[in-house]
């Protein structure tokens with residue numbers, strides 16, 4: 553059976569997505585179909601494909617509703633290879649912008665909405681000029697794999713961080729080394745991470761902290777999508793890792809420069825432990841029609 557999808561292309565700091573609405577859960581695409589949509593030569597092109605579905609209309613969402621009945625909408629996220637991922641920090645800002653623009657959601661600046669994801673419910677707050685998402689609790693995985701990447705002169709130790717999806721953050725020697733890494737080839741982790749990982753390469757700005765705000769630069773190789781211009785959960789992982797390495801007294805507010813722009817990261821105390829929040833823009837750039 554063929555379906556005609558009304559699709560929208562959007563991005564957050566250059567991390568781009570193809571979005572479509574399927575409120576009642578009637579359009580279940582295969583992994584191959586999602587990959588074909590994300591293909592930059594034969595499809596629309598994007599780092600991910602996002603289906604906007606009511607939580608009640610997808611099993612993973614229905615499971616959430618028992619505890620969080622307010623989470624009406626679920627972000628069904630897939631990477632460019634068509635594989636499902638738990639969470640996307642840039643994607644969820646674009647997702648909420650999309651729901652507002654399509655009339656599915658009424659959210660004035662200064663207000664928040666809970667969104668279902670495979671990593672759990674995430675609160676998204678509308679700002680005057682973008683969105684902020686509470687990425688929830690984070691944790692060090694305890695893994696410190698050695699990371700090898702093409703044109704990275706030596707293997708460097710990474711720090712495993714779980715933000716609902718898996719990250720490994722690697723500090724590199726400076727801007728030249730950062731720019732020189734060839735991320736068209738998947739970085740190798742030793743030991744291999746069974747679920748795969750998004751790998752962030754970071755350098756501190758000079759000075760690391762200005763006006764109480766930590767500053768880093770980052771490039772990322774995303775699991776299932778390759779090098780992207782930005783990764784929101786990756787930016788949060790990178791700031792958490794650098795704060796961890798910098799030790800006591802380092803700030804809880806960070807600016808993360810990625811090839812596609814700048815993201816804000818903030819760590820804060822919540823009732824169930826420390827949370828990390830991500831802020832940044834969310835743009836919708838064109839609409840189209842697609843037959844799948």
Ligand SMILES: N[C@@H](CCC[C@H](N)C(=O)O)C(=O)O
Pocket residue numbers: 567600631637638639640641642643717718750774775776777782783784785786
């Ligand atoms: N770009 C996203 C992360 C998307 C999922 C990731 N590739 C994974 O497989 O975990 C972000 O902005 O967080």
